[in-house]
Amino acid sequence: MPLSTLDPSAYEVVRLASRADLSADRAADLQAAGERVDSWRDVLLVAAHHRVLPLLYAHLQPWAPQNVQDELHSYVRRRAMSVLFLNAEMARIARSFDGAGVRFLTFKGPALAEAYGGTARRPFVDNDLLIDPADFDVAARLLGELGFQTRPRSPFQRAGYLRVNGEYTFGRTAGPLISTVDLHTRLVPVGYPYHGPFDALYRRSRMLHLAGETVPTFxxxxxxxxxxxxxxxxxxxxxxxxxxxxxxxxxxxxxxxxxxxxxxxxxxxxxxxxxxxxxxxxxxxxxxxxxxxxxxxxxxxxxxxxxxxxxxxxxxxxxxxxxxxxxxxxxxPDGVRGQLQYLAYVGLRRVVEPLVSVEGDTA
Structure with missing residues (x-):
């Protein structure tokens, strides 16, 4: 069935479930919306797109159909195993970077899990690290020593790719588990307004405890x-x-x-x-x-x-x-300067990306 023809009640169920904790009124609204659902398969498809399946699982019990609960429970268990692995990977990276004097900030996944009250309600699929651009080569070497690989590029291609995208992806596998690291030299690509100078972000950072290590985060x-x-x-x-x-x-x-x-x-x-x-x-x-x-x-x-x-x-x-x-x-953007910055970025991507892309890149 085309996604555009899904049960219209599905989105409302997903929207109401999309908080870490629900007020009594919101919980009642969620149950009422659930009672109007014709297709729970549609609910699962919409929740998967919006990446809130763990929240759906947390809030649908006990009145959701048992087969839906079972499928969500299976998903949550798989994600929990992956998150434990990613936390252990983050601890390994932190020890390596600290030993080499490379400053970094973790953000998104682990930090957001804390805001949700734990990884059960906000699992993640990779580790995002922000570093000083001057430390990129050292950080890339350290990740390589830990078994991470990335798509090969010439020094020119790598510099151009970083200039446009502000991040580089590294990955490794351990049996069925996959560890991905997005190594950022800026928070967003050059066309967007917030660049967050690393030194200022690092000075204001707080500490996050995971897998026996203490790591800095935003x-x-x-x-x-x-x-x-x-x-x-x-x-x-x-x-x-x-x-x-x-x-x-x-x-x-x-x-x-x-x-x-x-x-x-x-x-x-x-x-x-x-x-x-x-x-x-x-x-x-x-x-x-x-x-x-x-x-x-x-x-x-x-x-x-x-x-x-x-x-x-x-x-x-x-x-x-x-x-x-x-x-x-x-x-x-705020003002004409920001708009011109974005237009320049669009032009830069069109010129540079064909020169820096390698097999396996996606648009």
């Missing part, structure tokens, strides 16, 4: 801002982006400081979009002043409305194409 406000811009980069194509922001928002200590940092790095509109989408999509809560500022940003409100109308169909059309993508992203 401060909560830096993580929120990184997620807001990453959601823009990914065109807000799944609900979990909104859930990540909603759960992280609960730990932001100083919204005024965060807004000022967003203003300085020209991503205040991305922040406003994050506030609006996460509130309306998954019930995030923000200080009244933060909500008022977001709603007063007319363009952010326009873009957020477009995202909210698109999310129920994202399982069928996960990626904006061509001009729609460019038009959407051009409206998001």
């Amino acid at each position: 401060a909560w406000d830096d993580l929120y801002l990184a997620l807001a811009v990453n959601a823009l980069k990914d065109q807000w194509n799944r609900l979990r982006l909104a859930t990540d922001l909603a759960e992280t928002a609960r730990f932001v200590p100083d919204w005024a400081a965060l807004e000022e940092r967003a203003r300085q790095t020209r991503c205040l509109r991305a922040l406003h979009m994050a506030v609006l989408v996460s509130t309306d999509a998954v019930g995030a809560e923000y200080p009244a002043r933060v909500m008022a500022a977001a709603r007063a940003d007319a363009r952010a409100a326009q873009l957020a409305d477009r995202v909210l109308r698109r999310l129920p169909l994202a399982h069928a059309e996960p990626v904006m194409e061509g001009r729609d993508r460019i038009r959407f992203t051009l409206l998001a």
Whole structure:
């Protein structure tokens, strides 16, 4: 069955389940939505696209059909094994990097799992590390010594690929388990407004405990801002982006400081979009002043409305194409400078990517 013809109740069940914890009212709404479902297979397909299957499992019991519970339980068990392996891998990498004096920050997966209250509700599939660009060659060598491999490129190709994408992917296998590391030299590609100077992010970092090691990760406000811009980069194509922001928002200590940092790095509109989408999509809560500022940003409100109308169909059309993508992203930066920066990035990709791509790369 084409995804576009799925049970219309499926998205509402998935949306209501997309929080780490549910209020009594939200739980009641979820059960009522579940009682209207004609096809639980459709619910599972939509939840898989939005990457919230663990949350669906946590909140559907005990009233969901037993076969649905069993399938979700099997999925959650498999993901738990993978996460344990990835945490052990992160500990190995941390020891190697620390021994060589390479500073790094882990973000996304383990840090977000903490916001959700544990990896059972927010598993992840890889480890993302941000490093100082000057340390890339050393970090790549250390990963190679740990058994990680990457697609071979010439020094010219690698420099060009990093310039365009700001990250490099390494991987290794251990039996049935796969360990992937996305090694970032910047948080987002060059066309997007937030670049987060590594030294400043590192100074503000906090410590995360996993697999017997203590590793540095983003401060909560830096993580929120990184997620807001990453959601823009990914065109807000799944609900979990909104859930990540909603759960992280609960730990932001100083919204005024965060807004000022967003203003300085020209991503205040991305922040406003994050506030609006996460509130309306998954019930995030923000200080009244933060909500008022977001709603007063007319363009952010326009873009957020477009995202909210698109999310129920994202399982069928996960990626904006061509001009729609460019038009959407051009409206998001703060000011003309940000728009020109994105246009330059689009041109740079068209020129550089054919020169740096190797077999196995995807567009």
